[in-house]
Amino acid sequence: MKNLKLYTDAELFDLVKNGHSFAFSEIYNRYWEILFRHAYRLLKDKDLAKDIVQEVFVSLWDKIGELDLQFSINAYLYKSVRNKVLNLIEKDKVKNNYLESLAAFINSSEAITDYRLRERLLKEKIEKEIADLPPKMRQIFEMSRKQNLSHRQIAKELNLSDKTVKKQMSNAIKILRLKLGGFIVLSILLKLISI
Structure with a gap:
């Protein structure tokens, strides 16, 4: 078997789908830092960015058997990180709106x-x-x-x-x-x- 670094993303993805966890490790190592930087750029919070990237990889591992990527693994991972960040921002926005409305209600005469x-x-x-x-x-x-x-x-x-x-x-x-x-x-x- 050739060095994993020489495999394309598509080849690694196929190996993972066939149960080869070492190929998943290569995908993880190949994209973790890039995805972390992407999440951090959006959130400006290192811990949240790490959590998001970890969730994306856990989700990828859990769904790998069901996935039929029409795009590259790179595009899939970036989109997953972006969606998780947007969900987090939306959740925080709803929570903040709730707390603001609660505060307004409490202060109501x-x-x-x-x-x-x-x-x-x-x-x-x-x-x-x-x-x-x-x-x-x-x-x-x-x-x-x-x-x-x-x-x-x-x-x-x-x-x-x-x-x-x-x-x-x-x-x-x-x-x-x-x-x-x-x-x-x-x-x-x-x-x-x-x-």
């Missing part, structure tokens, strides 16, 4: 008294979840959200790198979304039921 009570309970729940964050993460989160300091200012004050501060903020937001997601939905459902 028409909110009834019992809703204000639920709002206070939600704020208390948020404060409790923030207090439960690991100490350094909580400190960074509060400096950012309550003192309105930039990542650079926080990094300088705590003698940390900007990257560490950014990662801690990202982790804090992920944790809070996970812990508060159901509570926010429940709060809205209770409001709708009481109307």
Whole structure:
């Protein structure tokens, strides 16, 4: 068998379809870096870009038996990355629109008294979840959200790198979304039921 680097994409694809995982490894090695750069250029987030590319390759592996590529594997992979990025952006846009409309509703002067009570309970729940964050993460989160300091200012004050501060903020937001997601939905459902 000749060196895999000498195989065309079409030849590698046929080998993978016939169960040769070493050919899949070659496709992965050939395109991972290029696809990562493509995803990063669109998202400006290395972790998200890595996740997207990984998902594309997992999906390719899962669907390889069903695929009948009319275009090159290169075109298929690029299109898959682009579609996953667009789906992620759309999902974030919907989530942001939801949160903005929720914030507008909460700030509405028409909110009834019992809703204000639920709002206070939600704020208390948020404060409790923030207090439960690991100490350094909580400190960074509060400096950012309550003192309105930039990542650079926080990094300088705590003698940390900007990257560490950014990662801690990202982790804090992920944790809070996970812990508060159901509570926010429940709060809205209770409001709708009481109307």
